[in-house]
Amino acid sequence: MAQLLKVQNFTVSSDGYGAGTGQSLEHPFGHADPRVMMAWAGATDSWPNRTEPGGSRGLDDFLVRDFSRNIGAEIMGRNKFGPVRGEWPDLEWGGWWGDDTPFHTPVFVLTHFPRPALTKGDTTFHxxxxxxxxxxxxxxxxxxxxxxxxxxxxxxxxxxxxxxLVDSLHVAVAPVELGDGSRLWTTPDELDDRYEHDVVPSPSGVVHHLFWR
Amino acid sequence: MAQLLKVQNFTVSSDGYGAGTGQSLEHPFGHADPRVMMAWAGATDSWPNRTEPGGSRGLDDFLVRDFSRNIGAEIMGRNKFGPVRGEWPDLEWGGWWGDDTPFHTPVFVLTHFPRPALTKGDTTFHxxxxxxxxxxxxxxxxxxxxxxxxxxxxxxxxxxxxxxLVDSLHVAVAPVELGDGSRLWTTPDELDDRYEHDVVPSPSGVVHHLFWR
Incomplete structure (x- = not known):
């Protein structure tokens, strides 16, 4: 069985940005409001960070609950681990994810600057x-x-x-415009030369784009 | 954690029938053609009976791949086990599902007529x-x-x-009319007094109805 590389629950603005400008320790998404961007996912029953019962179990939940299914590792950019650039000044600070991460697998953080692996609960960052x-x-x-x-x-x-290298992508397009930031695409159709593509509007207001090859 | 009772991948015609009339050993769905009714599911990568690679991995596949997630048992009507009515005349015949069932859990078959449990591979029918x-x-x-x-x-x-008793339902409405048979509903809106309800048209032509409470 081939091991796939999958993008899951990745949320971008209607103009294609995954995060805004000015990312910092206090503002991991820069000028984008993560509560607005991720509202569709946070409302679902299966959202990993959910602390209260009563979440939705419709379309959005089917997608969120697939987040960890048959996943054995994650690869993330350095900015998803933390806002630090260049050499690591403080090996004590353990990233944005705290001790109770949603990953529960090995995580590979891309960086040109070596540092020792870091274990938080059942997640080890390499x-x-x-x-x-x-x-x-x-x-x-x-x-x-x-x-x-x-x-x-x-x-x-x-x-x-x-x-x-990417075998499938689930990208949720949120009904918010960012204007600037870290851009995934100008339009989702950019990938149609390489992928099959289902467009699935959700009652929550986001549009799910599912790509596979 | 509450144990839910879930309907999953249940497919009905546009007029609400899960099977046609005249169900028999040769025609489990009666005058309905299961290849047409279930075409949306059979085309997916995760379809349990799939023997060839290359299935779709879009919206329909997200729903099909949830079929077994966190499921520990199935309940089915007697007609889903086989076409026999009344007393069981032949305890040798093991139902429509063969030795390689898609269930892989205990299955509870509703019947007024007792018979001993029957094991097929990793599935035991009670x-x-x-x-x-x-x-x-x-x-x-x-x-x-x-x-x-x-x-x-x-x-x-x-x-x-x-x-x-039902906590959630995923019902796929296929673009085929049956006119008569075993009916689930006149219209999906019948359940709206008791359930939240997402309506999700799929590019494959079926419309997925997701209900939860």
Whole structure:
């Protein structure tokens, strides 16, 4: 069984941005409001960070509950781990994800700056350089036969798309315009030369784009 | 964690029938053509009976791949096991499902006529009477903390709906008219007094109806 590389629950604005400008420790999404961007997912029963019962179990929930299915590792860009650039000044700070991460698998953080692996609960972050194919090979090995999630951000997804490594994408387009930031695409149709593509409007207001090859 | 009772991938015609008239050993769906009714599911990568690679991995596949997720038992009407009515004349015949069933869990077959349990591969069929609440209690115990799938047919789904036991339903409405048979509903809106309801048209031509409470 081939191990797939999958983008899941990745949310962009109507103009294609995964995050706004000015990302910082206090504002991981920059000028974008993550509560607005991710509202469709946060309302579902299966949202990993949900603390109260009563979530929706319609279309959006079917997509959210697939987040961890048969996933054995995640690859993420450095910006998804934290806002630090350049050398790591403080090995104590453990990233944005706290001790109770939603990953529960090995996570491979792309960086040119080495640092030791970091374990938070049942998630171990490995800090790796190399080209996308090398990193995917490492993640596949760690995933032990299961698939690998490509967690973003937008620039990281683009790099792996350009390398031809992405097998499927679920991208939710939120009804909010950002104008500037970290861009995934100008229009979802850009990928139609390489992927099958279902467009699925949700009653919540987001439009789900499902790509596979 | 509550154990849910879930209808999944249940397909009806545009006029609400889950099967046609004249069900028999040769024609499990009566005058309905199961290849047409279930074409949307059979085309997906995750269809349990798929023997060839290359299935679709869009919207329909997200729904099909949820079929077994966290399911620990199935309840089905007698007609879904086989066309025999009344006393069981032949305990050798093992139902429509063969030795390689798609269930892989205990299955509870509703019948007034007792017969010993029957094991096919990793699926054991139990033949049980009693009212819907009793049967659900037995299935929950067998499911060991996981959810229970209510497998149909239409009459069985109606009985459990009328007993207020169904927590969620995924019903696919296929673009085919049957005119007569085993009916789930006159219109999907019938359930709107009791359930939240997402209507999700698929590019394949079926319309997915997702209900939860």
């Amino acid at each position: 800090f790796v350089g190399g080209d996308p194919a090398d990193v995917f090979a490492q993640a596949k090995q760690a995933a032990e036969g299961r698939d690998v999630r490509l967690g973003g951000g937008a620039q990281t997804v683009r790099e792996f798309l350009d390398a031809g | 033949f049980v009477g009693g009212d819907p609440a009793d049967v659900f209690a037995q299935a929950k115990q067998a499911a060991e903390g996981r959810d229970v799938r209510l497998g149909g047919g239409a009459q069985t789904v109606r009985e459990f709906l009328d007993a207020g």
